[in-house]
Structure formats: C-alpha cells, structure tokens
Amino acid sequence: MPLLWLIVAVLVVSGAGYVLGRSRAVAQAGGDTRALHSLPFYYGANVFLKIVVPAFGLLILWLLIQPLVVDRVVSGTIPADEVREGSSIGLVMAEVTRTAKGMTNAVAEGALSADALRDGSMDPEEVTQALKDAGQVVTSTLTAPIIEAAQLRNRMSATGSVIMSVVVMLAALAGLVWGVRESAPAFRARNVVEQGIRVMLIGAASIAVLTTIGIVLSLVFNTVEFFRLYPASQFFFGLEWAPSFSGRGGASDLGVLPLLWGTLYISLVALAVAVPIGLFAAVYLSEYASPRMRAVAKPLLEVLAGIPTIVYGLFALLTVGPLLVSVFGDGGMLGVSWQGGGRAVMTAGIVMGIMLIPFVSSLSDDIINAVPQAMRDGSYGLGATRSETIKQVVLPAALPGIVGAILLAASRAIGETMIVVLGAGAAARLSLNPFEAMTTVTAKIVSQLTGDSDFASPEALVAFALGMTLFVLTLGLNVLALYIVRKYREQYD
Amino acid sequence: MNDMRVIERDVDVTETKISARGVQVYYADNHAIKDVNVDIEDKTVTAFIGPSGCGKSTFLRCLNRMNDTIDICRVEGEIRLDGEDIYDPAVDPVQLRAKVGMVFQKPNPFPKSIYDNIAYGPRIHGLARNRAELDEIVERSLRRGAIWDEVKDRLDAPGTSLSGGQQQRLCIARAVATEPEVLLMDEPCSALDPIATSQVEELIDELRANYSVVIVTHSMQQAARVSQKTAFFHLGNLVEYGETGKIFTKPEDSRTESYITGRIG
Amino acid sequence: MNDMRVIERDVDVTETKISARGVQVYYADNHAIKDVNVDIEDKTVTAFIGPSGCGKSTFLRCLNRMNDTIDICRVEGEIRLDGEDIYDPAVDPVQLRAKVGMVFQKPNPFPKSIYDNIAYGPRIHGLARNRAELDEIVERSLRRGAIWDEVKDRLDAPGTSLSGGQQQRLCIARAVATEPEVLLMDEPCSALDPIATSQVEELIDELRANYSVVIVTHSMQQAARVSQKTAFFHLGNLVEYGETGKIFTKPEDSRTESYITGRIG
C-alpha cells in the first residue's frame, strides 16, 4: 500500500515540523515565550498545517485528476470497431479498467507474470483465462486492444503514482521549510492557524451543502424520467393515489396530494402530542425537578428516542389502535363510530408523538437551562410565580432553541415510515377525519422503492418525484421557521 | 466633610415592618450571615452598609426569599413581615415577593421591549384594567425611575440595548411599577450619575411616605441623605443598627467607626 | 466640598497613546457618539464623566473595538493607537485587545473557578512559563484587585458565586493579569465600598507609572482624585476635555459646569 506509506511519511514530516517550528520560535525568543506573538503551540501548529494541507490537498487532487487524464488518454487509443453495437465507449472503458485492475491483482497474486503488464503481444485468451483463474472479474474473452489499453492504463497509473509520491513529499518538505522559516517571534502564528481552523470549519459546514447537492442529484434524474412517463399536472394536482401494480400504463393514479395531506395530518397529530408533553417535561425537568430526578428522568425519556420504530409500530397496531377503536369506534365507549379500523391518523400520530417526546424535551431542557438565572430572579423579584416566569421570560428567551427542537421533531415525524405503515396504514386518502387510515409521502417513498414493480415504470420512479416534492416542501417550511425565529428572538444579557 | 451631615427627618411611624431574629445564612459551607437580628420599620428608609462581600445582598435577598432560588443557600432563623413568619411553609413566596419588591445589584432587564419590562409586573398582578391604564402605569413608573425622557421615544427597543445606568433605572422603574409594600434596593444608584442619583433618592424619599424601603449602598453620603435607619454589616455580622444620625455621628462599635471614618468618598 | 480638591500630580509624559478623530458611533439609527476628537495620553489616567446614557461606555468600547461584537453597531472616524489606525483592516483586533484591556461595566466573570478566571489571560498570552509562575501572577493580580484576602481560601470556587463587589474586583484583577498597555475601566468601583475603592484607586495610580488608564466614573470625587485628564460627555458629544483640575475648577462649557455643580455626591 504505497498510498498508506505516503500518508504516513507526510504525517511523520508534519510531526517533525510541529516540533521544529515550535522549538525554533521559542529558541529565537531566547526561551522567553512572552516575547512571542503567539503561544508556542501555534508556531508548531502552523508548520504542521503548512505541511499537511498542501501535501494532502495535492494528494487528493492528484488522485481525483489522474484517473480522468489516464482515461482520456487510454480511451483515445481504443479503435472504433472495438465498440460493439449496442455498447458504448464507456462500457469498453469499464472493461479496460476492470481488466487493468484484474491484471494488477493477478500479478500481485502471482497468477500472471510481471511482464504481462508490459508485453504488448499477449494472447488474449490466455490472459482472460489467467485472470479468471485469479478470481478477477472478466465479462467475456478479452481482445488485444483492450489488453493493450489496460496495460497502457496500468503503466500510466504506475508512473503517475510515482510522480505523485515525489510531488507530495516535495510539497511536504517545502511546507516544512516554509513553516519553520516563518517561525520567528514576530510571526502571527495564531492568526494563521486560526485561519486554517476556520477553513476547516467552513469545510465542515459545506459537507451539509454537498449532501444536499448529492441528494438533489440522486433524485433529480429519476424525477425527470418520472415526469416523462407521467404527466406532472396529474402528479401535483391529482386527488387520488392508486398505483396499479401491473403497470399496464394509465391505470395508475399517482396524485401526490393525498400523501401530502396524510403527511401533514399525521405529523400535526404527532407534534400535537410531542410538543406539549415534551415542552412541559422540559420545563419541569429544568425548573422544578430536583437534580436527582432530572438526572434520572431525562436519560430515561431519551430512551424513547432510541426504541426501534418497529416496536412503536407494533405498539400502534396491537395496542393503541384497538384501544382507540374501543373508544371512538363502532359500539365504542363514546357511542360514536368515527373510527373504522385500528389503523388511523390518530393511532400513528399518537404513537409517533410518544417517540418524539425526547426530541422536544431533552433539547429544550438544555436550552432552558442555559437561560441565565438573573432573568428568572428578575421575574421572581417582581412577585411572578414560577410558571409566569417560565411562560413570559424563560421560554421566550429560549425560543430559538425550542423551535430548533420542534423542527427536529417535525423532521423526524415527516421522515418516519414504520409507525405510519403499521399505525396509519398504506392507503392514501384525502379526508378530514383523523380516525381514518392514511399514509405519508415517506411511507410511500419507501414502499415504492422497496416494492416489486418494474423499476423503470412510473410506479417505481414516483418515489424519486415524491422525494423531490417533499424536499422542496420542507425547504419552504424551514424558511418559514427561520423567519419566525428571527422575528421573535429575544437576546438576553 | 460637611455634606456628611445627616438630614434629620421625622421618623413618622415606628411600626415594625420586618423583623429578623437569629438569621443565619449558609452558602454550602460558607457562613455568610451570622445570627442577625434586626427590625425594619415601616415608612422608613433603612440603609445597609458594609464592606463588599460582608453579606448585605445576601441578607437583603433573605427578606423576600430570593435566596430560595440558590440551591446551595440555606437560611435559618426567623424573619417576620407584619408579624408573619415569611419562611413558614404556609407562606406563598410569590405573594411575599409581590409585597416585598426587589431591585438587584446587577441590572437584569428582560430580553423584551422596555415597555414590556415595565408592564410585566402590573400585568401579572392585574394592576391595570386596560391598555390605557397600563400605558399610564408604564409612563408613571418610568418617570419615577427617572428614565422616561431617555426612553419615551423607543419604548419598543429591547431593554437590553440600554446603557448600564439606564438599565439600572429601568429595573428600578420595573420594581416600582408593581407597587410593593417593601422595596429592597441593592445598590440602586451604583451606575448612576449624580443627577440621576438625586432623582432616585427623591423617589426613595417619596416612597417612604407609604412604604418601607431598604437600600444597600456603598456611599455613606447616600445612606446619610436618604435613610433614617442604618445597619452596618461586617463579615456576615450585623455590627450595629440604629438611627442613621447616631450611626454616623456616634457609632458604638469600633468597627463601625473605623469603617465610617476610614471612608474616602 | 473640601474633598473635591484636585490632587495636583505631575503629568510625567504627554506622549499621545490613543488619538481619536471624528469618531461617530451608530446603533442602527441611534447616533450614540457624535464626532468625538480626543487624545489620550500615555502614563496618564483619563476619566470619562457624563450623565448616564451619554455614550461613555460606547466610546470606551470603541477604543478596543469591543463594539465589533455588536451587530448593529457602526463606528466611523479614526482611532489611532501609537499612531496606528486600529480600525485598519490589517489590524488584528485580538492583538489590539491584548494591548488595550477592558473591565466591563457589568461584572462578567467566567463560570469557572476564581483561579481560572484570572489565569485565563496569562495562559492565552503565554505570560507564565510554568504553573508556579502562573500561581504567582494569579496571586499578584488578585492582590492588585484588592480581593486576595477574601478569596485566597477558595480559589476553586466559581467566580460567579462571589458577591457583586467581589465580582467587580475579580474582573479588575483579571484585566490587570494580562498586563495591557492601556486599561479601559468602565465604572470599576461602582459596586465597591470606600475601602475597596481606595485600593482600586491606588492600583490605578500605580498602573499609571507604566500604562495609560481610561476610567469611566460617575463620582466626580473619584475623577478628581485619580485622573489627570477628564473628558465630559453629554448626549454623545465630547463637550469638554482637558486637565482634570481645570475641568473641575474652571470649566469652559456651561454644560460641564452645570453638570459638575449640579452634582450631589
């Protein structure tokens, strides 16, 4: 693993750089750290960063770019007649890549002689057989141009990695020299290091952005494909969700509205359960409970978030559903017959709400706890009761955090499937009655993705369109939430 | 030192408002108040003086049970308001605090608008029947806190965006707005300029007509100017308590004397 | 009013440490500082006086760019420290603040131990080579802050469990520990008793030998006692700036005069 060694080598150099940079700065200051602009640590860290960042940056870039370059060059050498009908240059290149890797592996295992990597006049059959024997993936009998291309590819990559190792090490050493030379007392090491850390922080923040881009990309192509097969207007405005399995075309109704309605309804019920319970629990934990009770109750409530959803699903199906039916169902305790079956918006919503309690309670508790005591004192001193203080002083001050917690809970509610499927059913329906079965977008995404239908049919592709729709909608909701927080935020201190 | 003269005012009533007997306060192991006995009279301004850290704030906070909010704080002894033990389990600290208002040492405006800061107390106590009345209370309180002119144009600005002294006056106005029977003020003028200080002192004097006011101060002059009674604390002990005039002119305890004469202000 | 006499001290150096030119500060629309020009001299104590809310703290916070942390605050004009514009983009505010230390109006100890509160500055500036040195710095700073005796037995107690005045002195000690060249003190003695006040004043006087000190105070006496230069602010304007003696005895501006004479303390 030369790559591993290269990384180790760079790390060793950077370790040495840290020590050198630090000691040089201290030495130049005559051993008096006070004469330094920054703490000695920063001088070391500066050199460390100067070595690691360019070296690894270069390494990563090289690793990304080299295959592209090699592929370009190699694909240029493949004669046009190698590309069979119905195939494409891309597939041939995939084969070349596979063959090249296979040959390398085969040589490493000793199944092929080392000069097979060079020999231009190898018998394709022989190579194919040798590769198969070595347990490498080969699709069919290889042809001479493919073997040659594979050899070229291997040669280029090998040279490439040698050059890469040299360049990376040079960069590391250059960084070392640069960094150590900088290590003079007047050098603003802290600023440089902090700038570096800042860049890393930005990097971390951009991972979230990259994830979003990735999600959009992984949904968008299939979404477009879906809309090619199914009219967008029916998808967005259709009032019915009834995919037909047989995929005979035209038989499916894929209207998103009933699903959206179900999502909204179930999430609302779930939040209606989780938010009051969670908030009251948080308030009690942070304002009333003894430290010991808090220490016990809070983690216990958090267990609720960790119970696998399948348990909640079964709880909904076997316990809560029948219970609700016995109250709201035909011949139930209330004498109303609102609820037909155990599966209902209410069932799923209530159970989901239970699961979400800790999302609201724990986080809100932390935030409430962080509100300075002086705020509370100010209110108590005016003769306010605790609850008045909490409602009018503490909660407003903790609002951003609480909204965050609720958003998290809402997100989880929207993303949940198992409880929905077991508790609310799989049938989409547009109805106001919370005691009827409904289903959510997410549940349908999962079921259409994991179903048995034709993967190129609208019934399967609709999952992507649903994902996209949900994504856009929740984006809207989040913008709204941000706006609310901005508007009502109360900055204490 | 001529302005250290004690203004001789009639102490109209001598009815005892708050009486403390054998009060001990501990912060965990730290014995902060040691066996303090004191009678605070109604319609009187009582000043607590003493070196920093001697327990003035601690004792003050005992008087309206604000110490309840500090976990490690333990109060022993007996404190009676109008003859009723305020530490009695039957006593509702909320009602107590409505009667015994407090201005804290560090100004702590709520992160709300200036208006809401003041209106908060009257609202929870239901002192205003309607918005107009509330507006009136707010204005009156801000005027009494000597801050009306500075904030009248920005009642919607957050209380936290005020300057230090303004925040302090806001807190005074806030406390006054609830019309407590006893007002505890912990260094209410520490961040105030002389003019504002005199306005607050006027307020205190005015309050004295109906209420009892306890004020912690580091300024002997202020104590002498506004108070009729003075209590001198030292290392958690109540060293001396009596008529302000007497404390400042003929202290009995040598510690009092040395504190008063060792003064600089 | 005999203790209002101005102590005539030699103003050793007249080198300008900080010079402000045409400084304007806005809090959103609120014009808090209006075109202030001032030269603060090295090895001198400068006092800022003025009514509450006039912009003293705001201006003080400009001098070490603490206003950067307030989003809505906008500073215009030029402030030079040793001839260098501190608002220059090339200037590192961190380094600036290491040189220009600050004691805030509201004491704000870290929720850490007393020891760590003091040791924090020396640690991040690498002022101590080892633990012993650090211990020494902490002790010296606490002594200079006139609080050593009160806390020496509980250096591990949280800084937030101190009394108001103690917190204030802790913050002074904390600021002194980092050995800044300029020390900005926003009402450092507001919560202190006379004895502690005099100790802090001594400290200020002592610091003057090497550093430049700017102090905001509401006490004319204090300004007169410790400062060589005094600046009087009014409604965001620097009304008058000059030798302390002159300001207090022969003010040029009528507003200054009325503020000083209208005083009570």
Added chain:
Amino acid sequence: MTDATSIPAAPEDGRRKSSLRTLDARTRRRNAAEKRFRFYGLAAILVGLFFLVVLGVTIVRSGLPAFTQTVVSIDFTLSEEDYAKAEGQLFKTKAYEQIFNAALVTSLEERGVEAEFDAKAINRIMGKPGATIREHFRANEGDLGTPVQFELSAASRVDGYFKGRVTRDGFVDSRFLQASDLDLVDALAEAGIIRQAFNWNFITGADSGVDNPGGAGIGASVVGSFFMMLVVLFLSLPIGVAASIYLEEFAPQNRFTDLIEVNISNLAAVPSIVFGILGLAVFIQFMHLPQSAPLVGGLVLTLMTLPTIIISTRASLKAVPPSIRDAALGLGASKMQSVLHHVLPLAMPGILTGTIIGLAQALGETAPLLLIGMVGFVARGYPDGFIAGFTEPNSAMPAQIYTWAARADVGFYEKAWGGIIVLLLFLLTMNIIAIILRRRFERRW
C-alpha cells in the same frame, strides 16, 4: 412630572393589608395556575415514563425468552465412514442431521424412553444441527469414532412448547410438529435429554436461515452496529460541531448563511431512505467502497445524523450569553479562543443531547441500510480484524431485528424482541458516557 411625584393611593386596600397566609382571589388563581402548570409538567414526564414502562415491559416480556433455548443434549458418535459418506454429498449438513437423528432414535430406544416415536418425529423435534456437527468434526477429526457430547437446539416449536408459546390445548397438527410429538418431548424432558439452557448463541452468533430459528444470534450484528456507530460518532460529532461553530460564530450574517442554515434543517427532514439512495450512488457505485459494509453504513448514517447534531449544537451555542464572549474577547482572546475555551464548554450539554438523540436514531435506523445491502440475510459471523470490521459485510442490529420480525416462524419474532433488548442495552451503554459527561458540563450562570 406631577403625577409621578404624587404618591398614588394604594391600589387595592385588600392587598396591602392582607396577610401572607390568606391569599387573595387573584393570588389564589395564580397559584392554582402555577399548580396546574407544575402538574402538567410532572404529568408530561409521567406520561413519557409511563409509555417507556409500557414499551419496556412489552419488550422485556416478549424478548426475554430469546435468551433461553431448548436444547437436546446427547452423546453422539460419528463413525469415520459416516463422515466420509456425508462429506461426499452435495447437501452435507442434511446428511449429518439424518445420521444424528438416526443415532438419537437408537439411543432413545436403548434407553427405553416411554413414548411412541419414529424417525420422523425425531426429525420434527430436532432443529438444524447439521452445521454444528459438521463444523465440530471438521475441526476435530480426532473426535471421529468417539462419543462427543452435543447440545443441539431443538426445533422452534418444541422450544415454543417449553416457553409456553405452544400449548396442548388448541394445538393443531402440522408437518412441523404433531400432538404426539409433545408426549415424546415430555418424556425426553423427563429423561433429562431435552431441557432449557441459556442461549449463548443468541448473544454471540450470527443470523441463520429462516428455517433455523434456533441458530440465530444477534452477536455479529452487534459488531456491525458497533463499527457503524464508531464511524458515525467520529465523523458526525466533530463535523457537526465544527459546522455549527462556523455557522453560529463566524459566518457573516447574510443570505448565503441563511441558505445553509435552512438547508441543514431541511436535511433533517429528508427521509432516511433517501440517504440510502445517496449512499448507494456515492459510496458504493462512485467510490467503490464495499457493499453491505459497516463503513458505508456508518457514512450514510453520518450524513443522516449530522443535521440533528448541528441543529442542537447551534441552538445551544445561541443560548450562551454574549457577556461570556465579551469577557474573553476583552482579555485579548481571539474569537476562536473565546469559542473553544468558553462558549463550547457551556454549550456542551446541548451538543451531547444532540449526540445522544442523533446516535440513538442512527442506531435504530434501517431504511438507509436497506439500499446499501445491510438488510436481509447477512450471516457472516465476526470480522477477522479491526479494519475488516469496517469493510466486511455485516448486518446491523435494527436490520437484523427488522428481518427477524418479518419471518414466518414465531421463533424469530421472539428473537426480534430479544434483539431489541440487546439494542437498548447497547444504546444505554453508549449513552451512559454522554449522560455522565453532560451532567458534568451542566451549570447555570
């Protein structure tokens, strides 16, 4: 200032003179509200705990039986020729089973067990011992021809009979078990041949085929989950905290930052299976990481957990009062130092809460694993090394539970609940550190 200087008359004479003990109507109302409020709080906690208890009891009651297993323990001698014969077959384990069952029949006949039985009945009683036997003799060829004591799990229904899941009344004959077999089982139990034992295999083993509930264990998937959680913890916590610090403390307040903020909250609402789609495309098909591997699972779950950690971290960073930052900055600390030294420690409880909740969610999540190949039948035993632990195919606890719950044999249903117990124990162990840490960081100021 006229109305300001005139002292207003006492607003309510009643209030002024009232005793502290006698509450006026308003105070009584307020106190009642206070009591109610406090009661709501307590009730909320109790409701939460009540559900926890209900769920906990359900889980424990349904899951505890998974920790025991009915075993048939018997001395068994395998002759060399039987061994050779069995090894010569395509379906070797079946051959071993037949040999074993035949031997059991003989042994029972010798002992004179008082029950009617035939070879078919024995077949029905026994589970799938073939693999165990083969494994043993392949590893210890020396044992051939000598008696070896085996403890082999009995069939799922026999197990159910011992655990009370299968009862004689209402018993329906099926090709899996017949009423007459129960007499035989009773007789065997009396003879001490068949009994209940602690099911170590459940704790240490890997998944088994759907016809072999006795052989199924959660152990391998605990390892899988462990490696995934390692990845999640070591990636999502630092990245999440770093991202939050940037957004909350350093990022300029502008549209772009708002966009990122909204974006992150939005990620939290993306259904987890969509992360699976992303993971399949990016990690497996683009980056060529191995399929069904905890490494990929961990990466996908990291992406899924990040928003939770970021949202909670940001919320708690926001909650730290600015005066703390000012104090540090005023001493000449850099922004970075003030954040790292003061703000972050104070925000720690919220960060840890986010981690606890995020990891709990990640630990229990199956949907994204579905698409990267960790759900189904991934019975691979233990990885042979630390690195291999990340890259070798493995399942995860929730995936295992999910698959078990879907299987037809009730024996697996019980295993699923047992797996849930293990999962919760795992979760508690994982959380305990965070909970202790969180308590240490909690303070009011």
Added chain:
Amino acid sequence: ATAREQIQIAGSSTVLPYASIVAEAFGDNTDFPTPVVESGGSSAGLKRFCQGVGTEHTDIANSSRKIREKEIAACAANGVTDIIEVRIGYDGIVFASQIDGPAYTAFTQSDIFNALAPKVMVDGALVDNPYTKWSEFNADLPDAEILAFIPGTKHGTREVFEEKVLATGCEATGAFEAMMAAGMSEDEAEDACLEVRTDGRSVDIDGDYTETLASIDANANGVGVFGLAFYENNTDKLKVATMAGVEPTTETIASGDYPVSRPLFFYIKKAHIGVIPGLKLFAQFFVADELAGPDGPLAQYGLVSDPELAATQEAVANEETMN
C-alpha cells in the same frame, strides 16, 4: 479495489426466505463464504442488478415476478446483457383468518370480488358496493363484518391477487359485462375490475405477512392474504379458506388446481460467473433436488416445488442466458 469474495444477492423479499435457507446451507456445506442476500424488493434488486458489471454491482437478483422487457433493456444499456433466468418454484397465495374467528372456510373469487370491489352486481345492476357483511351476498359465509387485509400496491402478490382473484370474480359475477355494457372499453373495464373499495373494509398492507398476521390478531373478523409458506408456519394461529373449492397445498398448487399462485425467480449475471467465487455452484445448489426438490428444505418451508425443476437445473448447468 480487491475482488469481492462473497456472492452478493439483492431483491424480492418473497424470495429472501428461500434464498436465506440456501445461502446458509451453502455457507455450511461449501468452503465459500456465506452469500449476502439483501432484501429490498424485486424492483430495487433488479435495478441494482442492472446497474452494471463489476464487483460494485450485485451478482444475483431475486424476483417474485418475471423480469420485464423495459428492465432487460435498461440492463443492456448498462452492459448487463447475459442474464440467466432461474425459476425456483411457486408461491401459493392463500386467504386465511384467525383460527378462532368466524368460519371463513370456503371462498370463491366472486365472494372476494363482492366483498372488496367498489362496484358490484346487485340484482343485475352495477351499484356501489352495499355489503357490510359476508353473509349479505353469500349465505354460506359467516355473518361477520367484511374486513380484508390485502397486499399493498408495492407487493408483487397484489398483481396475482388482482389478476387471479378480482378479475376472475369480476367476470364471474357479471360485473365485467355490466361495465362493458355501461360503455367502458375493454381496458377500462379490466382496470375497473381490479379496483378495491376505499371505505376501509379493504386494508392495504405494505409490510410483511407478519404485519397482516398482527392485523388479523387485532381484528377477529379480518381475512388476510398470505403466502402459503407463511400460513403453513402459522397454522396454530390461522385457518385457511379454500378457493373455488380447492384447498391450497403444495400439491394442489404444483398441479395447478389451486388457482392463486405465482412463480419465483432469480437472475444471474453471467459475466460474474467464474469471477465471483462459487457463483455458479450457488445457483446449482439452489435448484438442486436436495434443496429445491419436493423433500428439500425449501418445500419443507413452504415453497411449491417446480415440477420442471430438472429443466431448470439443466439450464443453470449450461449457463443458458435469456433470449
């Protein structure tokens, strides 16, 4: 990347149990590692199967239906051209209810259609389904509320249920003719026949049969649709109903007497044979008489053994690709 050692299988959750039995046995009986069998549905399994050739793609796709033309085309577009189709047997689909519940013992397709269709024939006219109890249209059936748990639209079983039960029932009751008579085209009428009522008496189950079982547990009147294997494993809780007089057993299904069943398949990527260790052996193992035969563990578990197994074995041995 190093070559993958284990066989990677993905696809139908109906095939998964059988695949898991074979995979476990394969691991126990050979020196190859135990294959990994992912669930996730036929659709996802085939999709991954078709995404390309190479170690990052799966070797085998399990499917509870035949691969479709469009999918073959998609495969080809990604270079997956040589596919071997293997039929492993049949899955019987049965109607079962709580063992102590109402006596649902014999159904016909018409009964199911009458119970679940949104529009049924009453007195010769096509009307909105008025029935609330089974006995209302068939006096032989119990006097119990209609409540059926049928496979959700994600399941392949749904197709069989629609085609072999609803469509047949639709024609048998005369509803189909009535629809045609009412002016629907043949296609429309066929589609209409496959619809189910939406008033909550027909409940879609998107989950597994365990979910159906749990639903039946919670509803004494419920009738559920199960796979034969699942039913046979739970005879102590469920009682099965005959369909058109035929009792569902492996024999009746294999002989074709029992009308509701479907074949199960898996597909092998020929390019991976000889490359992924043991791939071909696994396929052969799967369809060997010892495993998939009438006495093998698969049949023991409930798979209806394919009467033409020998031909399948032949085809696998010869690596016969489709087309």
